[in-house]
Amino acid sequence: MQLKTLFNFVEKHKDFVYERFELDRDASRPTLRVHIRHAKRSKGLCSGCGEPGPTHDTLAVRTWETVPLWGIVVLYLYAMRRIRCGRCDAVVVEKVPWASGKRRITDSFAWFLAAWAKRMSWREVARSFHVSWDTVYSAVRMAVAYGLDHRRLDDVETIGVDEVMWKRSKRGFLTVVYALDAGRRRLLWCSPGRKQETLDAFFDWFGERTSQLKAVASDMWQAYLNVIRDRAPNALNVLDRFHIVKNVQKAVDEVRTGEARALEAAGKNLLKHKRWLLLKRPENLTEKQTIALDELVKINLNTVRAYLLKEDLQQLWTYVSVVQGCRFLVDWCRRAKASGLKPMARVARTIDKHSGLILNWFFTGGALSSGAVEGFNNKLKVITRRAYGFRTYDVTSTALYHAMGELPTPQLRHSYQ
Numbered sequence: 580m581q582l583k584t585l586f587n588f589v590e591k592h593k594d595f596v597y598e599r600f601e602l603d604r605d606a607s608r609p610t611l612r613v614h615i616r617h618a619k620r621s622k623g624l625c626s627g628c629g630e631p632g633p634t635h636d637t638l639a640v641r642t643w644e645t646v647p648l649w650g651i652v653v654l655y656l657y658a659m660r661r662i663r664c665g666r667c668d669a670v671v672v673e674k675v676p677w678a679s680g681k682r683r684i685t686d687s688f689a690w691f692l693a694a695w696a697k698r699m700s701w702r703e704v705a706r707s708f709h710v711s712w713d714t715v716y717s718a719v720r721m722a723v724a725y726g727l728d729h730r731r732l733d734d735v736e737t738i739g740v741d742e743v744m745w746k747r748s749k750r751g752f753l754t755v756v757y758a759l760d761a762g763r764r765r766l767l768w769c770s771p772g773r774k775q776e777t778l779d780a781f782f783d784w785f786g787e788r789t790s791q792l793k794a795v796a797s798d799m800w801q802a803y804l805n806v807i808r809d810r811a812p813n814a815l816n817v818l819d820r821f822h823i824v825k826n827v828q829k830a831v832d833e834v835r836t837g838e839a840r841a842l843e844a845a846g847k848n849l850l851k852h853k854r855w856l857l858l859k860r861p862e863n864l865t866e867k868q869t870i871a872l873d874e875l876v877k878i879n880l881n882t883v884r885a886y887l888l889k890e891d892l893q894q895l896w897t898y899v900s901v902v903q904g905c906r907f908l909v910d911w912c913r914r915a916k917a918s919g920l921k922p923m924a925r926v927a928r929t930i931d932k933h934s935g936l937i938l939n940w941f942f943t944g945g946a947l948s949s950g951a952v953e954g955f956n957n958k959l960k961v962i963t964r965r966a967y968g969f970r971t972y973d974v975t976s977t978a979l980y981h982a983m984g985e986l987p988t989p990q991l992r993h994s995y996q
């Protein structure tokens with residue numbers, strides 16, 4: 580079999596011919612040069628409008644790196660024509676089917692790199708395939724631009740609004756919106772900031788589709804609550820379990836830190852290294868941790884009481900009827916306020932204030948799984964943490980859309996994955 584057959588099998592370009600192959604064994608990495616020419620009598624297409632036009636002149640040979648073959652670098656070489664385009668009324672460089680814009684790699688190679696960039700860090704992709712970090716970034720940017728252009732948004736009924744820190748500074752917040760419908764969960768939108776205007780911009784963009792939203796999950800951030808109330812009045816605003824429990828966990832931690840300090844002053848260190856015991860769900864503890872927790876529970880520490888209150892709250896989401904749920908929540912708030920533990924009383928007051936929105940969960944018919952919000956939040960944190968090194972918002976948002984947007988990709992003649 581000839582190389583030509585192989586290349587035509589993988590990628591055949593209309594009006595272009597793989598003419599000649601040249602293997603450079605002496606290069607620092609073995610390199611296959613693939614010389615391409617246009618078919619005889621074919622006309623070049625305008626890179627602006629796509630119309631064919633007569634050749635004006637031919638430029639010097641250019642190279643594009645494409646997907647490596649058995650670890651051999653593969654370069655396409657082609658002398659581009661400049662054509663006279665009647666429609667654009669100008670002399671323009673022709674369009675070639677294997678690459679777009681000024682990129683020095685082929686579209687196939689860009690899609691190949693972008694696909695790997697979902698599985699490894701961009702730096703690892705760059706190192707593995709001997710390209711620069713910028714090349715990987717431009718490949719991912721291409722994939723994201725294509726995906727955002729071609730995605731469907733008409734199937735979104737449940738969304739979640741969340742905030743995440745992406746820079747180590749007070750102003751380093753991002754507002755993110757995901758679709759939470761089962762089987763179609765994905766990142767929809769993100770923007771720097773977490774003010775009312777920030778979320779308003781989402782609804783401006785989402786437009787008419789807002790009217791088909793059934794539920795909007797969010798945390799207790801007042802700016803978000805205001806916007807959701809005004810802009811999505813027909814959707815149920817639900818304060819989701821993940822964010823509620825997170826707030827209560829913070830209160831437990833505050834009680835623990837305060838008590839640990841007091842105990843330390845008294846020469847006891849019962850609470851040292853116990854933070855994780857109190858944060859984990861009991862079913863996730865190891866046997867050794869369970870014993871340690873049992874021992875802690877025997878001593879009637881404030882921390883333990885706070886912890887038990889937190890665990891107890893989880894029951895709310897096991898009720899089926901809103902009446903029972905409501906009764907439970909009222910009772911929980913009363914007990915937390917009466918506990919004498921300031922942080923717990925404070926969080927109970929907040930929960931009390933928002934109990935209507937919390938109880939809205941009972942009206943979503945199970946469409947809103949707390950696991951979904953938590954899963955997204957964790958994944959977001961991993962990516963934004965990795966993105967601390969990225970510095971700019973553009974790079975961060977590109978990384979987020981790429982990893983979490985479930986964006987469509989084109990049907991290539993040959994899939995490299």
Ligand SMILES: [Zn+2]
Nearest residue numbers: 625628664667
């Ligand atoms: Zn044109």
